[in-house]
Amino acid sequence: MNNSTLKNYFKNEKILYVVALVASIIFSISMASMGITKFYSVLQGGENYNDFPTGGLSAIRIIINGSYLIATVTYIIWLIKKKQIGSSFLEILKYAIPFLALALIAYPQSNDIYMYLHYGAMTLNKINPYLNTSNSFVSAISPFLHWLQTSTYGPVSLFFFSVSALALPISPLLGVYIFKIICVLVHTLNAYLIWRLLTNSETRNFITMAYLINPMLLNEQIANAHLDVLVANTLIVLIGCIYYQRYVFAILAIWVGFLVKTLPIIWLPLVVAFLCKQRRWKDLAASALLSILIIAVITSTFLPTVSAWGSLLNPGVSGATARSFHHMINICLTLLPNVTFETRTNFLSLLKQLTYLSWIGFYTGTLIRSYFRKNDSEINLVSDIGWTTLTLFLFATPWLMPWYSSILLPIAALSINSPNFVLTSLTFCLSPSIILGGGGGKTAISLVTSFISVLPPTILVITRRKKPLFLN
Template identity: 25%
Template sequence: MLLNPNFIKLNKLPLLFVAASILFYYIFAYHLVRTDYIKLLTLYTALFTLFYKLVQTTKHNFKSLVMVAFLFRAIFILAVPNLSQDFYRFIWDGRILLQGINPYLNTVESFITSGEFPVAQAQELYTGMGTLNGSHFTNYPPVNQLCFAIAGLLTGKSILGTVMVFRIIIILADFGTLFFGKKLLEKLNIPVYNIFWYILNPFIIIELTGNLHFEGVMIFFLIWSLYLLHIGKWQFAAVVLALSISVKLIPLIFLPLFFQFFVKRKTLNSENTLPTSIKTNLRTNLKKLTFFYAIVGITTVILFAPFFSSQFVSNYSKTVSLWFQNFEFNASFYYIAREIGYLFRGWNEIAIIGKTTPIIVVLVLLIMTFFRKNRTTVELITVMLLGLSFYYFTATTVHPWYIATLLILSVFTKYKFPLVWSFVIILSYLAYVNINKADKSENLWVIAIEYLVVYGVFLWEIFIKKAPKLEA
């Protein structure tokens, strides 16, 4: 079919976009070093432009775009990630688990410095992940650990083989997101091609398939859960949401936002024709919400149970707190607050700011929970998008792959600022230009450009743009 002259004639432009993208993805996967920032920015800009034009010109040819999405991911199958070292820790955790050792109880560094090498290629894995990663306890939840262990079980001592299994798991998750995302878009009467702003986005292909970040697996469970919730299977949705939390903890931030979706929706009577009384409706919906939270909580506890101990609780809480009080990368409001701290106090106030911002985030989420209308699926997803955005706007650390969750949520809303962010987020990698220099700090001017663009689009969409309202 692809060799048919008429087919080529009718699809010259899309085929040109695909061919050029294949070439650029190949160069990106196998011939790029992350410190080569000119090559990085040029390739990414070209890929993003081609992606945008491809979706624009071929958005109604669903099957073709699905095949292209698979093809682009397949290019990376033999590539070792070149923008992230985290996969070395994934391999370590998986192999440790297969040895019957609880991965949450020891740091990698504690084994290496004591001369213990509990897994194959221990020194190579430690060197690969770096001392920062190796000196901290793992923060990856149990379903994520299961993925690591499966890869280790299937590939033994092969680092590349384990990378390939990780990649296959993430690709399968992406196509699971495609499947349930399409079904949810159809239910919401939103154009199904919206899903390609996520599935074909070079940011998603590079960060998830390329760099092996398991946000893709978390997102698969999240979208599956939202689909089940929309069609009324809330008990099953709660179980699947717990699976999402057990890949990455970030969906925990959404839990308060389900309140109005459950409590303030109208329930039909037994004949499915008329609303029940307000009092009965409220009582029934509160009961559903309580059971929903209970199922999420119990399922999550069950998934963590095999690893539970007092030491696990201590280690895990310390690791999570690091993201608020020790680490800083690609932040926005936090960097402004930090500079004010330097100005008035003379030192970095991250310990204080890191404790304050989670409280502010919780307060904002509670305001969104009780004072913003979140009764339909679209309204729920929209408030999830805005709540998570606020969290990232105030966070001390915003790694590029974090934006993947914002991007998938935006597919079901009128907002496009996450799509813009998925383009300019590449600027955060310019921090690695100084990695071998005495001054390893980020270029704050570059970060300022990134966030000026993001906040500019965000404020325009919130206060100026009159986008058509999406109905559930």
């Protein structure tokens, strides 16, 4: 590479970085402006809207969505260029700090943060949020609540909620940003753990940087402060324990993840089947005793009844749809004049059951195949965890929020030799950025949002890629 080409290369890299940074600044300022304006408006009796001030197009929505889309496009270009940055984690972090700071400044668009703080306040006041609905207790956050139900988040989550809720008597805004600081720290820790686990990979620094500045992770796990960042942490620990054959700790990581959010429990049968095939009877026995102990402690403290355990299954969204194939069909049925509400509800309920049964069939097939697979390995187990999670979200989750798929990225980062999974996961996470918002409405925007959220990754699932990604 001659001097002229080298100068142009670094000039282009600098331009790319500046464009991404400017777009992120606009996004962060706009989110902060919209969010804090809404905060004070709701306190004065204004509308407690879910996503944007209006369901259709608005200036603030165009600015936020446009700047986020630009940041995503520059990120994709950077991925394609495969630019290595730094030789240590601190050098990588130096490039990422501005983006982390901007994600921290941005005020959450989602209302979930208010549920977190409210459940934390209930816990601090010795009110069990698994036995009492959110509207049974009044806090400084009460005017912001949308979901008047018992907590769907595990006891480990309640600890972090409670820490943040300690600031509510001073200011609810302070409570919001304390939780966001926790999210930034955990996200950075997640990237560091990935960097440590990729010690022997030539693309170690590139993958770590790609995870650290991924726009979807910055938006959903830091800007919007979704607790999936905590689930991601337990997942990375789980994968590390699997690779280093610390299987009892792997089971413990699954339980901790489950006590953050319900999802990780679906990984338990896969790990148990793997241990059975490997004849790790001592590890299985220790894991069984550990599981019994955890269940006993949780049942005697936080979840003393069947209904309390059932609240973790999020019954509040049992009949709802958003951003999924189910939602696309729901909107289309709404447009048909002769389809009654009852007919539509019954059809969607049947569709939900069929997709769940289909996924259970896929999951069972994965278990059987893994048990009888020759030369089974820890890498195959991690791949199975990834595919079962991805297919659950893509095909069998009617209420598909845009941050759900963020949990796939730690698996993608640590299974870089599974090119189809990596590409499908990235697509699943980045394609919703074309249109931000919950996507649960019945408008044309919601239909398009659902279409672009699920169709691109579905195409990639159908058309498998053979060539490895990100290899020099």
